[in-house]
Amino acid sequence: MARSGRYKVKFRRRREGKTDYRKRLALLKSGLPRLVVRRTNRHIIVQVMEYVPNGDRVLAYAFSKELRKFGWEYSLKSTPAAYLTGYLAALRAKKAGVERAVLDLGRQASTPGSKLYAALKGALDAGLEVPHGEEILPNESRIRGEHIASWAATLREENPEFYERQFSDYIRRGVDPTTIPEVFEQVLERIKQLNGVEPEGGALKVGEEGAS
Numbered sequence: 001m002a003r004s005g006r007y008k009v010k011f012r013r014r015r016e017g018k019t020d021y022r023k024r025l026a027l028l029k030s031g032l033p034r035l036v037v038r039r040t041n042r043h044i045i046v047q048v049m050e051y052v053p054n055g056d057r058v059l060a061y062a063f064s065k066e067l068r069k070f071g072w073e074y075s076l077k078s079t080p081a082a083y084l085t086g087y088l089a090a091l092r093a094k095k096a097g098v099e100r101a102v103l104d105l106g107r108q109a110s111t112p113g114s115k116l117y118a119a120l121k122g123a124l125d126a127g128l129e130v131p132h133g134e135e136i137l138p139n140e141s142r143i144r145g146e147h148i149a150s151w152a153a154t155l156r157e158e159n160p161e162f163y164e165r166q167f168s169d170y171i172r173r174g175v176d177p178t179t180i181p182e183v184f185e186q187v188l189e190r191i192k193q194l195n196g197v198e199p200e201g202g203a204l205k206v207g208e209e210g211a212s
Contacts, residue, residue, distance in 0.1 A: 033059055033093070034104040035130055037086070037119045044082045046089035046119050048098055048128075059096045062089035070190045072183065073175045079138055080145040080184045082115040084191065086122030091195045093128055100129040112136040118143055126197075145180035152177035 036047045044064040049056045064076040064085045075081060093101070101123075105116055112135060121137045124130060141147065155163035156178070167177050191197075 033098050033101045035089075035093075035101040035120070035123055035128065036104045036106070037082075037108075037116050038106065039077065039082075039108065039115060041077070043076050044085045044115065044119060046086050046123070048089060048093040048096070048101055049104075059098055060089055060093035062086070062092065067187065070187045070194070072187045073173065074145070074148075074170070074177070074180055074183070077115065078145065078148065079115050079118045079142050080148075080180065082118040083122040083125075083143045084184070084187060086119030087126045087188070088122075088191055088195070089119075090123035090126035090128040091191070091197065093123075094126065095195075098128070103130055103132065110136075113138040113142070144184050149178045149180045152180075 033048050033050045036045075036049055038045045038047075046062045047058050048060040049058050051057075062085045064081045066088065067076065067081060067084055070084075072081065072084065103120055108116060110116070117136050118138050120130060120132060121143060124132070124137075152163065152167060155166060164171060170177050
């Protein structure tokens with residue numbers, strides 16, 4: 001209980017460790033929408049939000065579980081899944097008229113090359129402008145899931161028993177973890193096609209259909 005006139009009760013979300021209000025204020029001062037990336041135990045969530053007086057308004061949204069409808073049968077919290085989710089969210093943001101944003105990771109740990117920055121890389125490749133340093137982005141090999149495919153192939157060859165334990169869910173569903181890079185490219189192409197994206201002079205052209 002507060003007993004001193006100098007004691008100030010912190011905002012509830014600050015007490016619960018959910019919001020860093022100092023960081024949030026700095027982001028809001030930019031005047032740009034926020035590219036909000038969040039990771040749960042099972043999924044990746046990417047939103048583009050803008051501040052309004054009575055709270056935040058969501059301009060675009062993508063949830064990694066949506067990747068299933070594009071043919072992605074692998075983990076929904078992996079580096080490739082994060083990239084694809086960020087890519088999809090950015091396409092929707094651009095169709096909503098958003099061209100630039102600032103990255104908002106909240107109170108999550110900022111680790112270069114992490115899944116959070118894979119989502120940022122996806123948004124950048126979809127054409128959304130977000131201030132960043134190139135050194136924080138994961139490399140193309142990790143984005144495509146080549147490290148996962150290589151590890152799975154090695155385990156299957158050298159330790160089949162451990163491979164079957166480690167990838168039991170994939171095996172049960174008839175999914176081959178060694179083909180992640182190929183499936184990644186297929187899913188990315190489907191996302192582009194269903195959202196009206198066509199190559200044009202080395203850049204991405206966003207159409208008017210299918211972003212919902």
